[in-house]
Amino acid sequence: MQKIVQCVPNFSEGKDLDKIERIVAPLKNKEGVKLVGVEPDETYNRTVVTVIGEPQAVKNAVIEAIGVATQEIDLNHHKGEHKRMGATDVVPFIPIAEMSIEDAVELSKECAAEVAKRFDLPVFLYSHSAQQPNREKLPTIRKGEFEGMGEKIKLPEWKPDYGKAEIHPTAGVVAIGCRPPLIAYNIDCATKDIDAISFIAKSIRLSGGGYKCIQAGPAEYDEFIQVTMNVTDYTQTAVYRAFEAVKMEAKRFNIEVTGSEIIGLVPRKCLEDIAAYYLCLRNTDTLQSYTLEQLAEVVTEHLGLRGFSLDKIIEYHI
Amino acid sequence: MQKIVQCVPNFSEGKDLDKIERIVAPLKNKEGVKLVGVEPDETYNRTVVTVIGEPQAVKNAVIEAIGVATQEIDLNHHKGEHKRMGATDVVPFIPIAEMSIEDAVELSKECAAEVAKRFDLPVFLYSHSAQQPNREKLPTIRKGEFEGMGEKIKLPEWKPDYGKAEIHPTAGVVAIGCRPPLIAYNIDCATKDIDAISFIAKSIRLSGGGYKCIQAGPAEYDEFIQVTMNVTDYTQTAVYRAFEAVKMEAKRFNIEVTGSEIIGLVPRKCLEDIAAYYLCLRNTDTLQSYTLEQLAEVVTEHLGLRGFSLDKIIEYHI
Numbered sequence: 001m002q003k004i005v006q007c008v009p010n011f012s013e014g015k016d017l018d019k020i021e022r023i024v025a026p027l028k029n030k031e032g033v034k035l036v037g038v039e040p041d042e043t044y045n046r047t048v049v050t051v052i053g054e055p056q057a058v059k060n061a062v063i064e065a066i067g068v069a070t071q072e073i074d075l076n077h078h079k080g081e082h083k084r085m086g087a088t089d090v091v092p093f094i095p096i097a098e099m100s101i102e103d104a105v106e107l108s109k110e111c112a113a114e115v116a117k118r119f120d121l122p123v124f125l126y127s128h129s130a131q132q133p134n135r136e137k138l139p140t141i142r143k144g145e146f147e148g149m150g151e152k153i154k155l156p157e158w159k160p161d162y163g164k165a166e167i168h169p170t171a172g173v174v175a176i177g178c179r180p181p182l183i184a185y186n187i188d189c190a191t192k193d194i195d196a197i198s199f200i201a202k203s204i205r206l207s208g209g210g211y212k213c214i215q216a217g218p219a220e221y222d223e224f225i226q227v228t229m230n231v232t233d234y235t236q237t238a239v240y241r242a243f244e245a246v247k248m249e250a251k252r253f254n255i256e257v258t259g260s261e262i263i264g265l266v267p268r269k270c271l272e273d274i275a276a277y278y279l280c281l282r283n284t285d286t287l288q289s290y291t292l293e294q295l296a297e298v299v300t301e302h303l304g305l306r307g308f309s310l311d312k313i314i315e316y317h318i
Numbered sequence: 319m320q321k322i323v324q325c326v327p328n329f330s331e332g333k334d335l336d337k338i339e340r341i342v343a344p345l346k347n348k349e350g351v352k353l354v355g356v357e358p359d360e361t362y363n364r365t366v367v368t369v370i371g372e373p374q375a376v377k378n379a380v381i382e383a384i385g386v387a388t389q390e391i392d393l394n395h396h397k398g399e400h401k402r403m404g405a406t407d408v409v410p411f412i413p414i415a416e417m418s419i420e421d422a423v424e425l426s427k428e429c430a431a432e433v434a435k436r437f438d439l440p441v442f443l444y445s446h447s448a449q450q451p452n453r454e455k456l457p458t459i460r461k462g463e464f465e466g467m468g469e470k471i472k473l474p475e476w477k478p479d480y481g482k483a484e485i486h487p488t489a490g491v492v493a494i495g496c497r498p499p500l501i502a503y504n505i506d507c508a509t510k511d512i513d514a515i516s517f518i519a520k521s522i523r524l525s526g527g528g529y530k531c532i533q534a535g536p537a538e539y540d541e542f543i544q545v546t547m548n549v550t551d552y553t554q555t556a557v558y559r560a561f562e563a564v565k566m567e568a569k570r571f572n573i574e575v576t577g578s579e580i581i582g583l584v585p586r587k588c589l590e591d592i593a594a595y596y597l598c599l600r601n602t603d604t605l606q607s608y609t610l611e612q613l614a615e616v617v618t619e620h621l622g623l624r625g626f627s628l629d630k631i632i633e634y635h636i
Contacts, residue, residue: 199600209554212527236527244566248559252598280570282517 004097005055005104006181006265006314007062011069012084014045019072024049026064032057034317036265045080046089050265052096052314055103059111062091063118066174070119074170075146085142085149087171092127092179096267096314104178105129112176116163122153122173123162129177131161138175146172183231183270184263185239187246188224188306189255196253197225203249204242205229211245213237224258238273243303259304268315271295278302292316322415323373323422324499324583324632325380328407329387330396332363337390342367344382350375352635354583363398364407368583370414370632373421377429380409381436384492388437392488393464403460403467405489410445410497414585414632422496423447430494434481440471440491441480447495449479456493464490501549501588502581503557505564506542506624507573514571515543521567522560523547529563531555542576552588558595561621577622586633589613596620610634 013019020040027035032054040047049065051058066088073087091111095104105128112123130136134157144152149167152158159165160173167173189197197218202208204227205216213236216229227246231239247257272284275298281287287295292313300308310316331337338358345353350372358365367383369376384406391405409429413422423446430441448454452475462470467485470476477483478491485491507515515536520526522545523534531554534547545564549557565575590602593616599605605613610631618626628634 196600203559206530209530209551209556209559211529212524233527238527241521241528241563241566245559245563248562248566252595253600254598277570280572282514282571 002097002318003055003099003103004052004314004318005058005099005107006050006052006094006096006267007058007091008094009049009051009062009065009091010089011047011049011065011073012045012075012078012080012087012089013069013073014040014042014047014080020047023047023065023068023072026068027051027061030057030061033061036314036317041082043080044082045078046082046084052317055099055107059093059107063111063114066091066115066121067119070121070168070171075172076170078146083139083142083145085144085146085172086121086174087168088121088174089142090126090138091174091176093177094179094181096181097269101128101178101180108176108178112162115174115176116160119168119171121163121168121171122160122166124173124175125161126175126177127179132157135161141175149173180233180235181267181270183234183239183266184229185231185242185260186219186226186228186263187243187260188226188258188304189246189250190224190258191253191255192225193253193255194218194220194225196250196255197227200246200249200253200255201227201229204245211237211241214242216242234270234273238277239270240274240277240303257304259306261306262308262312264312265314266312268292268295268313271299271313274299274303320415320636321373321417321421322370322632322636323376323417323425324368324370324412324414324585325376325409326412327367327369327380327383327409329365329367329383329391330363330393330398330402330405330407331387331391332358332360332365332398338365341365341383341386341390344386345369345379348375348379351379354629354632354635359400361398362400363396364400364402370635373417373425377411377425381429381432384409384433384439385437388439388486388489393490394488396464401457401460401463403462403464403490404439404486404492406439406492407460408444408456409492409494411495412497412499414499415587419446419496419498426494426496430480433492433494434478437486437489439481439486439489440478440484442491442493443479444493444495445497450475453479459493467491498551498553499585499588501552501557501584502547503549503560503578504537504544504546504581505561505578506544506576506622507564507568508542508576509571509573510543511571511573512536512538512543514568514573515545518564518567518571518573519545519547522563529555529559532560534560552591556591556595557588558592558621575622577624579624580626580630582630583632584630586610586613586631589617589631592617592621
């Protein structure tokens with residue numbers, strides 16, 4: 001199997017579609033690089049871009065895109081509801097296949113060094129790439145935003161990891177780092193009982209005594225209530241555990257779990273871990289021969305997945 | 319309901335039963351204090367004492383016992399397999415009923431102040447009572463043991479929380495603090511497949527991506543293998559979750575869960591949390607009218623408890 005990385009750069013432009021088109025242009029028609037998502041948000045005035053592929057090819061293409069964003073976006077004239085500190089605000093690298101967290105940390109550092117050198121952009125390493133504990137969480141770095149960063153970056157404790165201790169006059173600063181793949185997962189419960197669902201969400205999330213890599217809460221819709229969650233690291237807390245734990249806690253309230261849905265992209269490995277449990281396999285070895293269709297079928301059946309299609313699997317795009 | 323605290327002082331004498339008798343004498347026949355366990359271990363040369371009751375009464379009785387141990391035990395002549403730094407080695411206070419963690423922290427500080435003053439014993443506050451992060455874990459404090467403590471206590475970072483920075487010449491030092499009630503719980507699995515049980519234990523423990531307050535591993539016996547665990551805080555991770563999660567993970571291996579056992583004492587509240595789940599109750603309100611017998615019956619049935627008797631419930635002794 002080949003190495004695959006996912007990169008989800010966030011650019012501080014969500015309105016001017018021509019400008020966005022020029023920023024993402026370097027991510028198109030590149031050997032080993034697949035652009036799988038461009039999601040501009042007008043209110044946020046921000047665009048989330050998703051690209052996957054061969055690590056070096058993805059890194060190089062993303063560096064090019066950062067270069068364009070640095071020229072195109074002037075934060076002195078930027079307004080939007082989402083907090084931001086840079087024209088390219090944050091660049092997470094996510095290991096998908098045949099890569100360790102350490103490999104992706106290394107890739108993020110290469111990207112950071114190059115970006116600082118070529119575009120005169122100060123870079124903070126964040127998340128798993130952070131070199132200091134207070135740089136692990138993006139909001140801590142971003143506090144003060146573009147407008148406050150000119151002063152903040154001069155403080156000894158906010159010396160950037162790469163580049164000068166001086167913001168880029170129009171493009172600010174950027175956070176680059178490796179983070180583990182995060183699965184956005186929602187479980188449908190046939191009830192109007194929001195208190196019960198809040199109780200169940202609390203039971204399964206870490207802060208309530210639940211699973212290590214689950215953040216969860218209730219979400220109310222017309223027809224049902226969901227336990228909505230992020231599985232922050234499916235390699236530690238497999239997604240089937242979230243589903244089974246919700247069913248277990250729901251028994252207490254006599255609430256039926258009717259299905260679930262995965263939001264956004266999911267790596268094949270995440271589906272393999274789920275399928276292995278329901279097929280009573282000790283590990284995922286025998287699943288290597290499964291096609292994406294077969295894997296999707298098993299997982300859809302057992303988790304009662306709604307709206308799942310092959311293009312939600314990262315490897316489908318490779 | 320009345321306030322109840324549990325205290326489990328560990329004394330560094332496990333052989334001389336007369337001496338042990340003199341140490342625990344102040345814990346007997348005291349209004350509001352019930353001595354529920356004295357467990358000397360010859361190999362460890364250490365005795366674990368369990369006492370419960372009204373917080374001030376328990377504190378005062380335990381202070382008296384520490385006074386006797388300080389006179390009776392000379393660590394310069396102590397040998398045993400268990401690590402130790404004091405004649406009274408560690409004194410945990412555990413909130414059982416109508417007490418918060420904060421209440422028990424306060425009680426432990428009162429005990430510490432009194433012990434330091436009356437017996438000239440340096441005291442380190444540990445666990446939830448710790449005043450510094452490196453004093454939270456007992457092994458960190460105890461490192462170097464009695465023999466090394468004379469030097470260690472002179473270091474600025476090991477200045478004791480109460481008392482002089484000088485060990486008691488025969489009784490050393492003592493750690494006093496509040497810790498949450500810990501439930502030692504084992505689940506029986508009808509299998510010889512140690513790999514499967516190791517996998518299951520890893521799945522449910524925090525370090526493997528499992529539940530926040532579960533530490534677990536496999537334990538092999540002649541007839542079966544157990545998932546053996548500590549539930550470090552049952553108020554966050556209720557014990558029924560451990561049982562149900564093991565059953566859920568065991569399905570993958572087609573392993574039958576045949577029962578379980580609670581080792582040592584358990585607070586009534588822990589049983590109420592379990593019973594409420596299996597009786598499909600939203601909270602434990604209606605269980606307040608249950609007798610200990612009724613509670614024990616429900617929990618024994620649903621967890622398949624082996625060897626459970628009323629005297630394992632702390633409140634039975636009150």
